[in-house]
Amino acid sequence: MLQCNNKEQSTAIFATLNLKIEQLKNEIKERHYTEQQILLLNKNLEQSINERTAELQHKNQELNRFLAELKSAQDQIIRSERLASLGGMVAGVAHEINNPVGVCLTASSHLTQQVSFYQTLYHQDKLTRNDLEKFLETASKSSTIIESNLNRAASQIGRFKQLAVDQSNDEKRFINVKKYLTELLLSLQPYFENTSHTWNIICDKALTIETYPGAIGQIITNLISNSMTHGLVDIDNGEIEIKIIQNKGLIQFHYKDNGIGIPLHDRAKVFDPFFTTKRNQGGSGLGMNIVYNLVTGKLGGNISIENKQSNGAYFFFTIPESL
Incomplete structure (x- = not known):
């Protein structure tokens, strides 16, 4: 029990106690106010997160719709190119x-x-x-x-x-590579009309693979069209050579012409969509992009532009011998 015989001391002690009590009350009020602010902030933060989540979901839906439209447009372009090849x-x-x-x-x-x-x-x-x-x-x-x-x-x-x-069709089947490419090139004779250009296929007569021949046909057609439109347009006695080699489960295609070649500053953009050096002459810039997509997507291979000759274009691509 607190005892004090001095009245002044007792008064001072009670004054101090009252002050401490007031300080505690103020601290409790401040803490309560802080807790209320934290609860309010949490509530606002939760609402902000919900709003942001809803916005992101909406953006994601728009992105998925855009990607679907882009895929549909790409498929339409590929079909159009396929029909053009068929034409x-x-x-x-x-x-x-x-x-x-x-x-x-x-x-x-x-x-x-x-x-x-x-x-x-x-x-x-x-x-x-x-x-x-x-x-x-x-x-x-x-x-x-x-x-x-x-x-x-x-x-x-x-x-x-x-x-x-x-x-x-996109059906997969077995083909004799040299026979198939020879028949394809014979059907593309209109490209060589009124020119002295020639083509040559170097391939083992017995080489047979399981693949998507329509994709290979469109790749070769687009490469030949590219050679005729860009590489050999001002060249006499143009030559196109397609060499096919079987190597460790892969089929290597070496496609080259003796045309004017591809400038170094354009090589990195050749496979980009809509890139063309003949925009004002009807070029769409989609042919080589379709070639890239067919090789890397449909056929599961790789394609590159080689720099192994002083003139002409040289494309090298590989595909599995069986899909």
Whole structure:
């Protein structure tokens, strides 16, 4: 028990105690106020986080919608390029078929005339043994010409049918690489019309792989189109070489031409979408970007621009021999 005999001392002690009590009350009030402020801040922070989360979710939905639209646009562009390649093949096949069909028509017309001539002799009782032998010889030669050229046209149509299927579908199948590329290049003859440019395929005749031939066809078509449009446009006696090598489970494609080549400052941008040096001449800048996407995406490979020759363009890409 607190005891104090001095009144002044007692008064001083109680004054001090009252002061301490007031200080404690003030501290409690300040602490309570601080706690209220913290609760308010937490509430505002939670509301701010919720608002920010909702905003981010909305932005994410917009981004997903944009990516879906971009993917759809990319698919549409690839389909358009595929149809453009198919259109080039149609022109090539039409060109290849026109000649044998024309020969057949000429031979058939000549045979019809000969039949009419010898029928007239027969009805006039003027047909001799020698005439009959001449007619049979003419009919035999005409039939042989017609048959061989119809077979040639049928072969062209059969080749085109498979190429058209490959270009329009994304189905995987086994192909003989040299045979497939040879048939593809023959269908692309319109690219070489009115030029002295030539092409050569170097590949093992027995090399067979399981892949997406439509993708390979579009890659080679776009590379040739690029050579003809950019590299060989002002070149005489242009040459395109496609060399294919099988190496440790990979198929290596070496594509090169002897054109003007690709400037160093453009090489890093060749595969960029919409990059073209002929914007004012109808170039879309999508051909090489599609080549890159098909090699690295559809075929699971890699592609690069090589710098191993003094002139011309040199593209090197690898794909698995089996997908």
